[in-house]
Amino acid sequence: MHESSSLLHTAEVVHWIALIVMAVVYTMRLRWLFKFKPGVDRSAPGSPARTNAKRGGFYSLFNVAMPWSMESTRKGFAFYLTFVIFHIGVVAGISLAFLSTIAPGLVAARPFAWVCGVALVAAFGVAVYRVFRRLFRPVMKLISTPDDYFSLFMLTIWFGLGAVTQAHLAGVAGFESVNLLVAYLFLTSFFLIYVPFSKISHYLYYPFTRLWIGRTLGHRGSYPIARG
Amino acid sequence: MSKPAKTHKIKMMEEQLARKLNRQVVGSLVGCVHCGMCNECCHYVLSHPDDPKMTPSYKADQVRKLFKANHDWTGSVFPWWVGADKAPLTDDDLDKLKDIAFGTCTNCRRCTINCPMGVDTATLNRIMRGLLTHVGVMPEGVRVVSKDQWELGNQMGVLKEDYLDTLEWMSEELEEDLGHGEAAIPVDKPGARVMYAINPREVKYDPRTIKEAALIFWAAGEDWTMPSEGWDNTNFGLFSGDDGLGGASAKREYDKARELGVDKIVISECGHGYRSTRCEGVNWSGDAQAFPMESSVITMLNYIKEGKIVVDPTKNPKRVTFHDSCNNARSCGFYEEPRELLRLVTTDFQEMYPNRAENFCCTGGGGAMSMSEYTPRRLKSAQIKANQIRETGAEIVVTSCHNCVDGLSDLIKHYKLGCEVKQLVDLVADALVLEECYVMKSRPVAVAAVASEEPAAAARPVPVAAPAAAAPLAGRKVLVVDDEEDIRTFLVTVFEDAGAEVEQAADGNECLAKARTFKPDLISLDLSMPGKSGVDAFVELRRTEETQEIPVCVVTGHPEFRQVIYDRPVPPPEGYLNKPVDEDKLVSYVAHIIEHREAKAN
Ligand code: SF4
Numbered sequence: 001m002h003e004s005s006s007l008l009h010t011a012e013v014v015h016w017i018a019l020i021v022m023a024v025v026y027t028m029r030l031r032w033l034f035k036f037k038p039g040v041d042r043s044a045p046g047s048p049a050r051t052n053a054k055r056g057g058f059y060s061l062f063n064v065a066m067p068w069s070m071e072s073t074r075k076g077f078a079f080y081l082t083f084v085i086f087h088i089g090v091v092a093g094i095s096l097a098f099l100s101t102i103a104p105g106l107v108a109a110r111p112f113a114w115v116c117g118v119a120l121v122a123a124f125g126v127a128v129y130r131v132f133r134r135l136f137r138p139v140m141k142l143i144s145t146p147d148d149y150f151s152l153f154m155l156t157i158w159f160g161l162g163a164v165t166q167a168h169l170a171g172v173a174g175f176e177s178v179n180l181l182v183a184y185l186f187l188t189s190f191f192l193i194y195v196p197f198s199k200i201s202h203y204l205y206y207p208f209t210r211l212w213i214g215r216t217l218g219h220r221g222s223y224p225i226a227r228g
Numbered sequence: 229m230s231k232p233a234k235t236h237k238i239k240m241m242e243e244q245l246a247r248k249l250n251r252q253v254v255g256s257l258v259g260c261v262h263c264g265m266c267n268e269c270c271h272y273v274l275s276h277p278d279d280p281k282m283t284p285s286y287k288a289d290q291v292r293k294l295f296k297a298n299h300d301w302t303g304s305v306f307p308w309w310v311g312a313d314k315a316p317l318t319d320d321d322l323d324k325l326k327d328i329a330f331g332t333c334t335n336c337r338r339c340t341i342n343c344p345m346g347v348d349t350a351t352l353n354r355i356m357r358g359l360l361t362h363v364g365v366m367p368e369g370v371r372v373v374s375k376d377q378w379e380l381g382n383q384m385g386v387l388k389e390d391y392l393d394t395l396e397w398m399s400e401e402l403e404e405d406l407g408h409g410e411a412a413i414p415v416d417k418p419g420a421r422v423m424y425a426i427n428p429r430e431v432k433y434d435p436r437t438i439k440e441a442a443l444i445f446w447a448a449g450e451d452w453t454m455p456s457e458g459w460d461n462t463n464f465g466l467f468s469g470d471d472g473l474g475g476a477s478a479k480r481e482y483d484k485a486r487e488l489g490v491d492k493i494v495i496s497e498c499g500h501g502y503r504s505t506r507c508e509g510v511n512w513s514g515d516a517q518a519f520p521m522e523s524s525v526i527t528m529l530n531y532i533k534e535g536k537i538v539v540d541p542t543k544n545p546k547r548v549t550f551h552d553s554c555n556n557a558r559s560c561g562f563y564e565e566p567r568e569l570l571r572l573v574t575t576d577f578q579e580m581y582p583n584r585a586e587n588f589c590c591t592g593g594g595g596a597m598s599m600s601e602y603t604p605r606r607l608k609s610a611q612i613k614a615n616q617i618r619e620t621g622a623e624i625v626v627t628s629c630h631n632c633v634d635g636l637s638d639l640i641k642h643y644k645l646g647c648e649v650k651q652l653v654d655l656v657a658d659a660l661v662l663e664e665c666y667v668m669k670s671r672p673v674a675v676a677a678v679a680s681e682e683p684a685a686a687a688r689p690v691p692v693a694a695p696a697a698a699a700p701l702a703g704r705k706v707l708v709v710d711d712e713e714d715i716r717t718f719l720v721t722v723f724e725d726a727g728a729e730v731e732q733a734a735d736g737n738e739c740l741a742k743a744r745t746f747k748p749d750l751i752s753l754d755l756s757m758p759g760k761s762g763v764d765a766f767v768e769l770r771r772t773e774e775t776q777e778i779p780v781c782v783v784t785g786h787p788e789f790r791q792v793i794y795d796r797p798v799p800p801p802e803g804y805l806n807k808p809v810d811e812d813k814l815v816s817y818v819a820h821i822i823e824h825r826e827a828k829a830n
């Protein structure tokens with residue numbers, strides 16, 4: 001760990017503690033989910049010559065990378081792209097937070113700075129669009145809860161702050177203040193603790209929900225989707 | 229302002245929800261990120277673009293709120309943060325929930341396969357239906373049909389003697405068509421290879437499909453039987469969310485199959501019947517699947533592949549398209565076999581887009597046909613399906629589901645598409661080349677003997693029905709009620725040609741008056757008429773002592789007749805026919821209704 005200021009040091013420590021807290025809470029969350037009885041399908045395989053639970057589960061798990069696999073992502077390809085950019089931004093933001101504490105040299109390097117910076121700026125743009133979408137589309141307003149709004153607002157700020165922090169770490173003129181990094185680390189820590197209690201925890205459940213629905217529909221014979 | 233206390237019903241729903249939770253369900257409850265991507269996949273959304281409440285996640289959120297308020301960490305501590313503060317509290321909230329769960333979703337599962345998170349919204353909506361049913365809140369049609377299925381073992385309130393009578397009637401018709409009695413429908417034949425389970429709609433309103441199936445089984449030389457009990461392959465538990473009813477209904481079929489010692493159950497063409505019997509029934513009833521179950525589509529396809537029946541596709545030359553039932557295609561992966569069969573029995577098949585598991589609902593699914601209060605919304609949502617059909621240019625829409633037949637028939641009339649709906653069994657029966665089928669090739673001499681020489685057959689009363697066929701309604705009195713003069717004239721002519729004495733009425737009031745004075749043997753009743761509607765007239769006929777025993781055959785082109793079939797404020801009509809009616813079908817149907825009534829009275 002580098003120690004350019006005591007505040008930064010505190011932020012880094014808090015950040016790692018938050019990570020441990022998140023891991024503990026996530027473990028508890030998964031234990032909670034697995035306390036519920038498993039759903040059992042006693043029916044005979046629907047179309048064993050064509051597919052099965054394993055194939056359906058595999059297809060379902062990876063259909064996030066197959067925008068052609070669902071009508072919603074085929075027809076809403078632009079929205080799918082925003083989803084991709086948004087989540088690449090999340091990966092970039094998390095990488096920035098952790099690498100800034102364990103590999104400061106790497107985050108300052110040009111190639112990393114460019115890739116991470118562009119990802120964060122793009123994600124910020126997408127997040128702003130999503131804020132407006134959620135605020136002004138009647139359907140989105142109807143289904144949104146305070147948690148939905150808050151999570152999105154905070155992520156938008158986090159992407160923005162991440163982008164300027166990356167600029168700071170890369171030594172871009174005008175972004176010299178170390179407080180940018182401090183604020184970014186504190187905000188990341190806040191997320192690490194808040195996420196298991198919010199909608200953002202979806203990524204914890206996601207592999208399971210996808211796998212389960214995929215196995216169910218694969219067993220029944222309708223996954224992978226056939227078209228003709 | 230303080231919140232009202234939870235009512236007893238709400239507490240019961242919460243307890244019931246806890247019983248229904250499993251990992252998959254909880255995954256769907258916690259997995260939704262409210263991204264809105266499923267929005268445009270729902271036919272209700274597409275046809276109601278200005279109503280955000282049609283969006284699938286809003287429907288699923290109803291049960292999600294209940295879950296979050298009771299089971300979720302954040303929802304238990306800060307309910308308002310995750311919307312759990314809007315969970316239902318009072319009985320007044322339940323009516324709203326009923327409208328959402330039953331009136332804005334057919335549980336078609338199209339949103340499910342389009343959710344990037346793998347959220348099964350249709351299952352969540354079914355759970356909400358189940359919770360409401362648990363506390364007695366449901367549309368009247370659902371209540372009546374569920375009650376019949378619990379009490380009588382079938383969802384249309386068909387009595388055992390009526391069912392057996394219909395099988396006998398169809399056997400007799402086959403005998404007339406073939407000139408021998410070999411194709412008669414076997415009932416409760418122990419040790420048969422196949423037990424054929426059907427939809428009660430076939431008994432009540434479309435027995436032709438039973439006759440066609442019997443013809444195909446006979447032609448293939450199948451060792452088959454129909455059961456006297458446990459014959460209903462449909463299951464209102466799927467629609468009402470009542471797993472108890474689902475299990476009990478499925479078990480009736482399984483138990484009967486076991487009792488008869490059959491090798492397999494063949495399920496007639498019904499989407500929800502197939503799903504309930506073949507897939508969900510074993511889960512609801514906890515009955516490990518001991519014998520194979522298959523759709524009659526697969527059975528017919530195999531007969532052709534094995535050379536047991538021979539078909540000539542040129543007998544079905546009109547352009548056809550295929551509508552996939554949601555239950556078959558999305559929930560049971562059953563979509564290629566109907567197409568394979570269709571290509572063998574028709575010459576001009578045009579695919580509908582999207583299709584297979586991505587097909588749109590016929591809008592009659594999820595029990596929607598039994599909920600007449602939502603008919604206008606259902607028909608509006610059918611716009612999507614209507615456009616799909618129109619684009620194919622098909623003259624016939626084929627489907628493997630009785631529910632879809634009704635849903636499609638309604639929308640075809642509503643959107644004036646000018647095509648007809650058929651099932652595969654109709655097309656296979658029409659395409660049969662009987663002389664080439666197994667039964668004829670294996671026993672040509674015996675069949676010829678039955679047709680011409682067998683003394684017992686010749687002695688039976690039914691085949692010797694030539695004079696009756698010329699005037700099947702001779703000596704009968706029929707009252708024709710319809711506001712459209714040309715239709716009235718047509719019906720009067722058909723009945724008079726069949727030998728009946730006919731009176732006519734142009735509206736509900738005239739119908740009631742003439743029913744008293746003319747005392748008909750049957751009333752042919754249109755439902756959509758100015759002034760007193762046919763529905764009101766029908767209810768009054770049934771409630772008036774003098775007229776309540778007169779059989780009524782509804783002849784209509786509008787969907788409101790479902791109200792009298794499903795809501796049943798009074799006993800349902802003895803028959804119904806869709807306009808435009810086929811002359812022969814009308815006469816034979818009406819003659820059967822009258823004969824059946826007399827036989828019962830005697
Ligand atoms: S159900 Fe799926 S697609 Fe629909 S809003 Fe929820 S997460 Fe998005």
Ligand code: SF4
Binds near residue numbers: 283335337350
């Ligand atoms: S299950 Fe079908 S009808 Fe119900 S919300 Fe989903 S897409 Fe709409």
